[in-house]
Amino acid sequence: MTKPPKTAPRPGRRVRGSTTGRPVMVLLDLLGRRWVLRVLWELRGDPLTFRALQAASGGLSPSVLNARLAELRDSKIVEQRPDEGYALTRQGRELLTQLAPLTAWSEKWVKSLG
Amino acid sequence: MTKPPKTAPRPGRRVRGSTTGRPVMVLLDLLGRRWVLRVLWELRGDPLTFRALQAASGGLSPSVLNARLAELRDSKIVEQRPDEGYALTRQGRELLTQLAPLTAWSEKWVKSLG
DNA sequence: ATATTTGCTACGATTTCAGTAGCAAGAACA
């Protein structure tokens, strides 16, 4: 009995909670996994080594970080550069651009929470 | 022995992987929990009843849905309206507006994945 | 009165994550 392969969600395939595989559902599934948003966020600047990324993201366990990085590489959002470490791909940077306004929103949000 | 209270992440408090409690970190923690992005997405239109929301989100278990809704209500992103069901607050709608361009991005993204 | 729908709670099984230890490969130094 071999283990089922664990891959990143991919368009066309069935995704958690969606039989359609619609792109945005696939994306929401991918981004909704623990630490993914945070890891992307920490990669918004310069490339980081595995260990630096782990520290920046708040010390998540290396096994989980490695799993998330595998998914993100598989999805062409993150890439590994020799002698530099992990970095966003061009696509990944675009994605993060979409997410950037969240900072401003979150500032207003916390005020409303008192 | 009472159960430890499980609350939504809140600014100022320590959040998973961050001792600073910076707003954007708190937000990333909240949004990074499973099903949260999907649930918000499904609420982008009209209000939905608990069961309708559960079905729309792909049949997640009611206990998890209830937990997520509690967190989102606590965070003033979602509200429960009598005789209507669950809906985004004004803030929640603003947040989703920030996330809306993800659809377009995800379309391009899937093409690049072949 | 009976049947349905709705908003949940309970609970055991399964999956994921946390936390720590440690190893192989390469660079830096002695």
Add this chain to the structure above:
DNA sequence: TGTTCTTGCTACTGAAATCGTAGCAAATAT
């Protein structure tokens, strides 16, 4: 050449989150 660091990552165990299903009380419809 040997030793020490750093880096990227795997292994392992226990804890926590999630799944999947069952079911119940209140409200509504028939």
